[in-house]
Amino acid sequence: MSFGIFHRILWLFLCANTLIVYLVTGSISDAVVTTMVGSLLLQLTYFANVLFLLWRAHCARRARQTTGQFHGEEQPGDPRIAGTHGRTDGDPCFEDEDSR
Known part of the structure; x- marks a missing residue:
């Protein structure tokens, strides 16, 4: 999604x-406060999503390093490791500490 589309949708939502809050409550101050809270929640959600994407990238990088994909020992298209971030024993991001 391009920034222009995102920006328009964000302003439309706000x-x-x-x-809607003004029509329901009849108070401008309530409308402004709830809009600011909604804006803050959207920003926090965006920040949390960025952190999640960074965490997933870190797990994928760690999995490639442990399987030796950086050294050419495994090929990225190998069907034995498809969907497992390069590990044959499962997803390293969601394993228990005891199973490592």
């Missing part, structure tokens, strides 16, 4: 939220 304006619609402000209008």
